Amino acid sequence: MRYLTFALGKGRLASKTLEMFEKIGITCEEMKDKGSRKLIFVNEELKLKFFLSKGPDVPTYVEYGAADIGIVGKDTILEEGRRMYEVLDLGFGKCTMCVCGPESARELLKHHELIRVATKYPNIAKDYFYNKKHQTVEIIKLNGSIELAPIVGLSEVIVDIVETGSTLKENGLKVLEEVCPLSARMVVNQVSMKMENERISRIIQDLKSIL
Ligand SMILES: Nc1ncnc2c1ncn2[C@@H]1O[C@H](COP(=O)(O)OP(=O)(O)OP(=O)(O)O)[C@@H](O)[C@H]1O
Numbered sequence: 001m002r003y004l005t006f007a008l009g010k011g012r013l014a015s016k017t018l019e020m021f022e023k024i025g026i027t028c029e030e031m032k033d034k035g036s037r038k039l040i041f042v043n044e045e046l047k048l049k050f051f052l053s054k055g056p057d058v059p060t061y062v063e064y065g066a067a068d069i070g071i072v073g074k075d076t077i078l079e080e081g082r083r084m085y086e087v088l089d090l091g092f093g094k095c096t097m098c099v100c101g102p103e104s105a106r107e108l109l110k111h112h113e114l115i116r117v118a119t120k121y122p123n124i125a126k127d128y129f130y131n132k133k134h135q136t137v138e139i140i141k142l143n144g145s146i147e148l149a150p151i152v153g154l155s156e157v158i159v160d161i162v163e164t165g166s167t168l169k170e171n172g173l174k175v176l177e178e179v180c181p182l183s184a185r186m187v188v189n190q191v192s193m194k195m196e197n198e199r200i201s202r203i204i205q206d207l208k209s210i211l
């Protein structure tokens, strides 16, 4: 039997993902060691391999077949646009992609002004403003601390993830429009889905029964 390989993001979703797999008997003791710098873990008994990558790289590993299965946020799936099957909504990691800014930006949005939009998600932002709203905007790609942009005058609004809303609140910003709800998803390589159908379907069924 060959190894079935899982790509997991090493960020926020990691601990919930391990908890979930543990509930269906898929465990990997050595992966729980928080201090470890190791990136790949093996469960010899079940012939499983797990590796930890940057969240946005999970779809890349899955599309190319370096991983059979990936666990990743819907935001990353939308942003990366990789060819793979999205098979399950895992129901954790819930948050919302939003257009945010100071209250004063509401008018600019309403009147379809040519505004600047700072974001870590240029593809999601483009799709929202161009295809859904038919509004021309200038997209500025950032890599983090997106809430800074409207405060320091880099952009009028941002497109970013809102979970509790505390980052917005502490920086005097508001949700102006909701783009889409997000949560963690299980994704599968298209060839693996055929070649390892029995094992992968079993995992999907087991997960469905606990979700
Ligand atoms: N408050 C939140 N902020 C960001 N992401 C969140 C939040 N709540 C849930 N998520 C989900 O968790 C996923 C992983 O988020 P995380 O912040 O760990 O980033 P990452 O995608 O691993 O990348 P990076 O480490 O480069 O920031 C996101 O893609 C998103 O779907």
Ligand SMILES: O=P(O)(O)OC[C@H]1O[C@H](OP(=O)(O)OP(=O)(O)O)[C@H](O)[C@@H]1O
Binding pocket: 143, 144, 145, 146, 147, 160, 161, 162, 163, 164, 165, 166, 167, 168
């Ligand atoms: O609504 P909240 O619960 O406050 O969560 C949302 C914040 O968390 C994320 O940032 P993250 O902590 O990943 O840091 P980053 O801005 O450097 O990406 C996201 O980009 C928001 O800034």
